[in-house]
Amino acid sequence: MAEPFMDGGYVEFSGLDRMTIVDPANGEEVGTVPAGGVAEVNQAVRSAHEAFLAWRDTPAAKRGEILGKAAHAVLSVTEELAPVLTSEQGKPLREARLEIRRFVHTLEHYVGLAKSIRGGYVPDLDARNGANCVSTGRLDQNSRPRSVSDRPALPIESVPE
Numbered sequence: 001m002a003e004p005f006m007d008g009g010y011v012e013f014s015g016l017d018r019m020t021i022v023d024p025a026n027g028e029e030v031g032t033v034p035a036g037g038v039a040e041v042n043q044a045v046r047s048a049h050e051a052f053l054a055w056r057d058t059p060a061a062k063r064g065e066i067l068g069k070a071a072h073a074v075l076s077v078t079e080e081l082a083p084v085l086t087s088e089q090g091k092p093l094r095e096a097r098l099e100i101r102r103f104v105h106t107l108e109h110y111v112g113l114a115k116s117i118r119g120g121y122v123p124d125l126d127a128r129n130g131a132n133c134v135s136t137g138r139l140d141q142n143s144r145p146r147s148v149s150d151r152p153a154l155p156i157e158s159v160p161e
Contacts, residue, residue, distance in 0.1 A: 003034065006047040013040055024090035064114025071107035074100065 003010040018032040034040070055063070074081070078100050085096035 004036070004040070004044065006044055007050075011043075016040070021088060023087045025086075030087040060114045060117045064111045067107050067114065068111045071104045071111065074107070075104045 003012055005011070013034040013036060016034040016036060019035045020029050021031045021033060022028065023030050036044075058066075078097060081100055082093055082096040085091060085099060086093050089096075091099075
């Protein structure tokens with residue numbers, strides 16, 4: 001099994017115990033992964049947050065281009081990925097292939113949306129779940145348009161031990 005992917009590459013967590021991944025269909029060991037703790041989770045959260053800061057400043061058309069390349073890359077290795085899903089999850093190979101194709105279809109859907117995004121950006125449009133959305137011209141009573149510079153920085157909290 002691969003090591004965790006953070007900061008643009010695979011990270012080796014030396015000195016950690018390893019967890020065994022077992023094929024639920026036959027009970028055979030298919031690999032191991034590091035059993036990360038609080039420090040590793042915090043590292044992953046920081047890494048994801050830094051990646052998000054760059055991603056949110058990427059224009060929608062460029063995001064769509066990146067997602068399109070990802071969809072093509074995943075589709076091109078379907079026959080390599082399907083047996084991995086089968087061994088990790090115990091699902092039939094046909095289902096694994098279908099799951100990969102559905103994932104690629106989802107990416108392609110967002111590629112299409114990225115080409116046609118119109119409207120203004122309204123931070124915190126949906127206050128219930130904190131999602132940032134493209135404005136549809138309708139605001140609920142708890143939302144108000146703000147400038148991007150008025151947006152508070154996202155806090156990075158440590159995971160409690």
